[in-house]
Amino acid sequence: MASRPLSVAPALIAGLTVAGLVIGPVTAVILRAEAFSGFRPADWQALRFTLLQATLSAALSVLFAIPLARALARRTFLGRGLLVALLGAPFILPVIVAVLGLLAVFGQSGLLNRILSPLGLPELQIYGLHGVVLAHVFFNLPLATRLILQGWLAIPAEQFRLAATLGMGRGAMWRAIEIPMLLRIAPGAFAVIFVICLSSFAVALTLGGGPRATTLELAIYQSMRFDFDLARAAVLGLVQLALALTAGLIALRVTTLPVASKGLDRRVPRWDRTDRLSICTDAVWITLAALFLLTPLAMVTWNGLAGITTLGASVWQAAGHSVMVALGSTVLCLLWALPLATRWGEWLGLAGIALSPLVLGIGLFLIVRPFANPFDLALYVTATVNAFVSLPFALRILRPEAETIRADYSRLRQALGLSGWAWLRWVLVPRLQRPLGFASGLTAALSMGDLGVIALFANPDHATLPLKVYQLMGAYRMEQAAGGALLLLLLSLGLFWMFDQGGRVGSAS
Numbered sequence: 001m002a003s004r005p006l007s008v009a010p011a012l013i014a015g016l017t018v019a020g021l022v023i024g025p026v027t028a029v030i031l032r033a034e035a036f037s038g039f040r041p042a043d044w045q046a047l048r049f050t051l052l053q054a055t056l057s058a059a060l061s062v063l064f065a066i067p068l069a070r071a072l073a074r075r076t077f078l079g080r081g082l083l084v085a086l087l088g089a090p091f092i093l094p095v096i097v098a099v100l101g102l103l104a105v106f107g108q109s110g111l112l113n114r115i116l117s118p119l120g121l122p123e124l125q126i127y128g129l130h131g132v133v134l135a136h137v138f139f140n141l142p143l144a145t146r147l148i149l150q151g152w153l154a155i156p157a158e159q160f161r162l163a164a165t166l167g168m169g170r171g172a173m174w175r176a177i178e179i180p181m182l183l184r185i186a187p188g189a190f191a192v193i194f195v196i197c198l199s200s201f202a203v204a205l206t207l208g209g210g211p212r213a214t215t216l217e218l219a220i221y222q223s224m225r226f227d228f229d230l231a232r233a234a235v236l237g238l239v240q241l242a243l244a245l246t247a248g249l250i251a252l253r254v255t256t257l258p259v260a261s262k263g264l265d266r267r268v269p270r271w272d273r274t275d276r277l278s279i280c281t282d283a284v285w286i287t288l289a290a291l292f293l294l295t296p297l298a299m300v301t302w303n304g305l306a307g308i309t310t311l312g313a314s315v316w317q318a319a320g321h322s323v324m325v326a327l328g329s330t331v332l333c334l335l336w337a338l339p340l341a342t343r344w345g346e347w348l349g350l351a352g353i354a355l356s357p358l359v360l361g362i363g364l365f366l367i368v369r370p371f372a373n374p375f376d377l378a379l380y381v382t383a384t385v386n387a388f389v390s391l392p393f394a395l396r397i398l399r400p401e402a403e404t405i406r407a408d409y410s411r412l413r414q415a416l417g418l419s420g421w422a423w424l425r426w427v428l429v430p431r432l433q434r435p436l437g438f439a440s441g442l443t444a445a446l447s448m449g450d451l452g453v454i455a456l457f458a459n460p461d462h463a464t465l466p467l468k469v470y471q472l473m474g475a476y477r478m479e480q481a482a483g484g485a486l487l488l489l490l491l492s493l494g495l496f497w498m499f500d501q502g503g504r505v506g507s508a509s
Contacts, residue, residue, distance in 0.1 A: 010339035015348060018336055021388055022351045025363020026241070032234045032366055042211065043236060046219040050243075053129060053204075053215065054197035057136035058190045064137070065144035065189070066182065068289050071282035072145070073152035083290060084149070086142070092442070092496055093297075093489070094449025095139075095202040096466045100473070100485045101296025102126065102135055102207075104303055111299065131207035136200065140193045142293065147192070151185035152178070195247045199240065199356050202451040206470065216240045220358045224456055230366070237359035244356060297489075304486025307479040314460075315484050318468035319491065321379060322448050325464060326495055328383035329390065329447035330440050336387070337394040337439065338428070341402035349395040352388050360385050361453035378457035382464070386447035393446075394439040398432060405431050441499035448492045465491070
């Protein structure tokens with residue numbers, strides 16, 4: 001029992017640090033904010049556009065995910081496991097890479113326009129509201145599909161067997177079994193995606209196309225970067241924080257509903273999948289989804305192969321900065337996540353989703369400004385913010401196994417009198433090696449591809465690779481931008497694979 005205070009101390013220190021990282025910047029923003037009457041017409045436009053694009057993006061993502069998830073739940077085919085695994089790509093794929101891939105397909109000189117132009121058909125325009133929504137659907141359709149697919153797979157097979165025994169057709173089975181599941185799952189998926197799209201920055205920055213397509217986060221960035229209007233940025237940040245907290249609470253509420261009743265976990269064939277119409281419909285949805293998800297990535301790879309050999313020294317320097325930021329974010333995130341892998345710690349870590357990264361960046365800017373030049377600390381601030389944003393995902397990965405380890409070995413620990421350090425070194429970390437590897441890989445990949453706070457603080461000497469790719473796009477050096485995007489994709493996937501595989505080697509679990 002003498003070791004208990006030592007084990008509490010790391011959790012207390014980590015908890016106070018994370019809480020201070022939330023309270024300090026938010027307080028700095030509140031103290032700097034002026035009267036709410038300063039909200040301008042352009043700010044109201046940004047608020048309306050933010051809500052509109054988030055609503056449309058979430059609705060379309062869920063709407064298209066329903067037939068896709070149903071098709072995947074009913075069919076088995078070669079490559080199905082790979083396609084389902086690909087549905088986790090949005091958590092790893094850098095935003096700027098996806099944007100370049102979408103431009104290569106849907107842009108003015110993209111693949112589709114090269115097909116439509118000889119046919120005399122009107123060209124597609126990707127910039128504006130439809131471009132932002134298209135990009136968000138690209139990112140979030142896989143997420144919605146995974147959430148709804150889990151709901152479909154959780155329906156006991158005995159329910160479908162009973163429905164077939166009773167002679168129920170496809171329509172009756174849809175109404176009696178599948179619609180009730182969707183009414184439980186779809187609202188939660190919509191709310192989660194709405195929260196994600198609410199804080200859109202990089203997508204609006206690259207595909208917004210003008211003042212009428214500006215999100216709140218982009219307005220915060222503009223007020224800081226171009227106008228240096230800290231008061232306006234503070235007010236916008238508070239509005240963004242209020243929206244994120246409200247949407248996050250709603251998402252938390254609607255995603256706690258039960259999914260389905262219990263069964264015997266037997267695999268029973270679906271009798272509603274054998275007719276020709278069902279086979280053709282499912283094949284069409286799976287094919288369209290695969291083309292939509294894979295074509296942009298294939299175009300990034302193809303275009304980047306030529307451009308990667310033309311990259312200058314500044315791009316490789318930016319790549320080095322990104323790797324350092326990613327590794328620093330990973331270490332810092334794990335230092336917080338290991339002691340906070342408890343129920344109360346996960347609740348505390350949810351602030352990483354509710355608090356806008358730009359709000360956090362502005363708060364840190366205001367705190368640091370009296371003592372140092374914030375632009376000289378750009379990489380350190382970026383690493384800190386990235387670690388904070390990744391913390392909820394790391395805690396969700398680590399907490400289940402950490403709690404199991406504590407329950408299984410707490411008595412042995414007390415009997416041996418293990419100190420906090422000995423417990424961490426000899427018991428907790430070795431048995432958490434596999435989830436630690438996954439959490440590390442996810443954090444590193446997310447940090448590697450981030451284009452957020454760094455856009456506020458960076459100067460040419462401290463640019464990261466995503467920012468450098470964006471600057472190349474702005475200079476219309478698309479071949480080099482494609483090469484930088486391919487390099488960014490390879491580094492992100494490489495870091496994820498390295499950490500994830502490293503966690504599997506010799507793991508105790």
